[in-house]
Amino acid sequence: MIPPLHHIRRFRVNAPRRLAAAVLRWSTSLLLAGALLTVVATTRMPVEAQQRGDQDQRGRIRSEVSLVSVLSSVLDKDGRPALNLTPDQFEVYEEGVKQKIEIFEPETQQPLDLTLMIDTSLSETQDLEFETEAASRFIRKLVRPGDRLALFEFADTITQIAPFSSDVPMLQAALKRIVPGDGTALYDAVYLGAQSLARNPLGRRRVIVLVTDGGETTSRTDFETARRAALRADALLYTIVVRVVKVEGGRNTAGEHALETIADSTGGATYFPNGAGELDEMFDRIDRELRTQYRLGYYPDPHPPAGTYRTLAVRVKCECKVRSRKAYYSGGRLD
Template sequence: MKQILAIALMFFTSGLYAQSVPPIRVDVHLVNVFVNVTDQNGSPVSGLTQEDFTIAEDGHPQKIAVFEKQSNMPLSIVLAVDTSGSVNKDLAIEKRAAHNFVHSLLRPQDSLDLIEFSDDVREVVPFTNKLSRIDYGIENLRTGPATALYDAVYLSAQSLNSRPGRKVLVLISDGGNTVKGVDYADALEQAVRSETMVYSIIDVPIQADAGRDTGGEHAMITLSQETGGKYFYADAAHLPEAFQKVSEDLRTQYLLAYYPEHRRTDSDFRTITVTVKQPAGAHYTVRHRTGYYASPRQ
C-alpha cells in the first residue's frame, strides 16, 4: 500500500497528471442587458418573446441564457437633484414631482438613495424604501452656489456599484458643471462600469440658446445614451410628465442575459448590440447600454 501511495505521489508531483489533463476554464460572468423597445410613436412594445431578439458582443452572436418580460428584479435608484442657483427657481416644482415619482414607482423590494449637488455632493437619505424618510429628505434639500454635476454622477454610480438588481441614476440638472473635480470622461466610465442606467431630466432654464449650457446638456444626453437610459427636456411645467416617463420606461424593460463567448479582441471594452424582429409595416427602436468593461477598474 505504501508503495502504491508513493507512486501516486510521484505521478502528481512530476507534472504528468497536469500535462495529461487540460485545465478547465469556466467564464461565469453573466452579462445582464436591460432593453426597451418602442414603436414609431414612441410607445413601449410589449409581448415580445426571446425568439424576437438577437444579441451580439463585439459583433459575435451570443446565446441568450436568461429572458424576462417586464423584469421584476429589484430597483436600486439614486435620485440626484441639482440644487444650485441656476435651477433654484424650479426647486419647489422638482420636489413635488419627486414625491409623486417615488410614491408611484417604489415597491417593497426597491430602494432609493437621495443626493443633492451644488458646490459639493451630499447624501440626504441613504438607500431605503421607507417613503416617510425619502419625503422628509426631499423637503429638506439645501441650495448652493455652484454645480458639481460630474462629481454627482461619479459618486452616484460608485454607490450603485455593489447594489443588487437594476441600477438607476435619475439626474435632474440644467447640465452645467462649474466645479473642478471629476471630469466627464471619468464620470461616464464609472457609470458604465457600475452598469448604471442614467435617466437625465434636463431642466431647461430658457428656451433660447443664449445663456444655456448646451455642452452640459449634450453631456447629460450622452450619459443616458451610453448607459441604456433616456433623456428628457423639461421646463417647470413638464417636470412631472418627465418623471412619469422615467417610471413607465423602467416598468417596460426586457432583460436579456448571456455568458460571453468568442472573445477575439484585446480591448477591455466589449460592445453590445441587440436587434429585434421588425414586423411588416412596423418600425421598432431598441435601446440598451452600448457595452461593458471586462475587467475591474484599476
C-alpha cells in the same frame, strides 16, 4: 482397532480449539476487510463531495461573474413600450459577434436600486420647489416592495441626504431638507451616483435619475471618467434637463450634450421638459420604462480578458426603437 481413550479425549479437546482459532482468524479477516472498505469509502466520499462542490462553485462563478446582463427598453413607432416580444425577436452582439441569449425576461421584475440626484445650484432655485414636489410623487409611485432609493443633492458639492431605503415617507421627508447651493458639479454627481450603486449587491437593476439645468461648472471629475464610472457600475442614466434659459445661445449646452451622450451609452435617456410643470410627465416616462424593460443575459463567447472594454448592440426584429447600453467592462464593476 479402537484408539486409546486418551487420544480420543485429546482430539475432542483440540478440535474445538482449532475450530475456534479458525473462526477467530476468519472473523478478524472480515473485520480487517470491513475496516479497509470503510477507510476507502470515507476517503473517497469527501473527494467526490469536493468534486461536486467544485463543480457547483464553478457554476456559481460562471453565473455570477461571466453572465452579461443587458436591460433593453423597446419603444414602438409612437414612443410607447413595445410589449409581448419574444426571445427570437432579439439579437445581442458583443464586439460584432452574435451571442446566444441564455436569459430572457419580459417586463423584468428584478428589483431596483436607484439614486435620485437633485441639482440645487443657484440657477435651479426658482424651480427647486416644483422639482422636489414632483420628485416626491415620483418616489411614491416608483418604490415598490424590494426596490430601494437613495437621495442626493448636488451643487458645488454632492451630499447624500437619504440612504438606500424602501421607506417612502422617510425619503419624502428628506426632500424637504434640500437647500440651494453654489455651482453645478454635474460630472461629480454622475460619478458619485455610480459609485454608490456599485457598492450594492449584485442581482439588482441600477439606475441614476438626475434632475438638473444641464450646466457644468465645478466638477473635479471629467466627462470620460463619469461616463466610464456609469458603465462600470452597470447603471442606467436618466436625465431630466430643466432649461432655465430657453434660448440656446444663452445657456451651457455643452453640459446638456454631455449628459445625452452618457445617458445614451448606458441605455438610459435624456428628457427636456418645457418647464417645471412637465416634470411629472418626465418622471412618469421613466417609471413606465423601468417597468417594461426586457432583460437579456448571455455568457460571452469568446470569453474576454478581465477589465477590457467591450462594445454591445441589441437588435430587435420589429418596427421599434431599442435602447440598451452600448458597452461594458468585462469581469468587474466599479469598486
